[in-house]
Amino acid sequence: MGARNTYQILAFLPCILLFGVMSTTSLEVGYYTKCAKTCPQAEIIVKAVVHKYIAMDPGFGAGVIRMFFHDCFVRGCDASVLLDPSPQNPNPEKLSVVNNPSLRGFEVIDEAKETLERVCPGVVSCADIIAFAARDASYFLGGISYEIPSGRLDGRVSIADEVLKSLPAPFQNLTVVNALFAAQGLSTDDVVALSGAHSIGRSHCSSFTTRLYPTIDPTMDQGFGSFLRTKCPQNANEDGVVPQDFVTPEQLDNQYYQNVADLKGLFFSDWSLLTSGETLNLLNDFRTKPELFAAKFGESMVKMGDIGGTQGEIRKTCRAVNYNY
Structure with missing residues (x-):
């Protein structure tokens, strides 16, 4: 042949x-x-x-x-x-x-x-x-x-x-989240980049109400926590739904990182990005450089794929x- x-x-x-x-x-x-x-x-x-x-x-x-x-x-x-x-x-x-x-x-x-x-x-x-x-x-x-x-x-x-x-679960800390990503061959950089997807979509109140009751978590902006209480009453009959980003809820953008820096992320796992120098530095880069976030988000999506x-x-x-x- x-x-x-x-x-x-x-x-x-x-x-x-x-x-x-x-x-x-x-x-x-x-x-x-x-x-x-x-x-x-x-x-x-x-x-x-x-x-x-x-x-x-x-x-x-x-x-x-x-x-x-x-x-x-x-x-x-x-x-x-x-x-x-x-x-x-x-x-x-x-x-x-x-x-x-x-x-x-x-x-x-x-x-x-x-x-x-x-x-x-x-x-x-x-x-x-x-x-x-x-x-x-x-x-x-x-x-x-x-x-x-x-x-x-x-x-x-x-x-x-x-x-x-x-x-990963919304209540987990950075160590656990990093380990779950690493098990899939993904890096800490991927953790920060893919967390940016929290700039769109909605979350059920049950995913974060442990941060609101009986007292507002000190890792959350207290005014934001009080606002969330109006959307997610304690012992409500139905599990309410709120935007994951109240600023630009229908845009996949870098606003998420500003929210986290302002202690206005919904999840404990969001706040945990502030607990490591490595993730904090990348968070600040994404917060101030939207084009860097866009490039890294796409790269991490391909890697996850x-x-x-x-x-x-x-x-x-x-x-x-x-x-x-």
């Missing part, structure tokens, strides 16, 4: 491996265009769907960015967070108290997947759709632009009990593994 023909077969091989259960190939920018041109419009389709939903409600953008984080930190970026309960798996990640009912944006991923299945069936993974959607939301909400490699596979395992031990396993499939629907079909 000639060298040219051998090269052509090898170039096509990753596309053949898309079908069935297989080992993941290396991630690559423009994967669906370069991989035998199987679905060159994939990223365009996802971007259009994300734009549609953010135009209706910017909270959808915040939701898919958070979804990317919650997916990647549990079993890697494999769309396991999207799986619905089933007789075979009655308690998936989606039902963890961390994700239910606060995680949102599932309809964005569903519509993107349904559109892609009509255009190029069986080609684009749900895991890549989440990665594209988070990238596009970052652009629409904050003008943050970066290229995200693709070629991920969809996992077949999703266990709710794995979520709490994998994801590299977390993944080696086995998977291309789901027909993002809510169930393929054996149900």
Whole structure:
């Protein structure tokens, strides 16, 4: 066989491996265009769907960015967070108290997947759709632009009990948060950069009311704490919701770092960024240099997107593994 023909077969091989259960190939920018041109419009389709939903409600953008984080930190970026309960798996990640009912944006991923299945069936993974959607939301909400490699596979395992031990919690200190990030191959710089996502979206009061009652936490601005008490009454019948950033709640920007410096972050984990010289210096850099924050946020999102396993499939629907079909 000639060298040219051998090269052509090898170039096509990753596309053949898309079908069935297989080992993941290396991630690559423009994967669906370069991989035998199987679905060159994939990223365009996802971007259009994300734009549609953010135009209706910017909270959808915040939701898919958070979804990317919650997916990647549990079993890697494999769309396991999207799986619905089933007789075979009655308690998936989606039902963890961390994700239910606060995680949102599932309809964005569903519509993107349904559109892609009509255009190029069986080609684009749900895991890549989440990665594209988070990238596009970052652009629409904050003008943050970066290229995200693709070629991920969809996992077949999703266990709710794995979520709490994998994801950082709002009440944890910097030492614990750093350790959880390090377990995923992420640095302290990534901790500070990705925490900037707290500049958008909403939080349930239950995530931070321990800082308000019985007394306002001394690590929180007392006036801000008093204001939050009006939004989150003690022993309320319903778990209220507030913006994570009251200044620019619908923009992914560096205002978060000013809020933290002013002791006006919602979470104890936000305040903990002030407890280390390393994180404090980076926080101040991001606070005063919005372009530096934008660049580092994109870099950290790409780095987080590299977390993944080696086995998977291309789901027909993002809510169930393929054996149900």
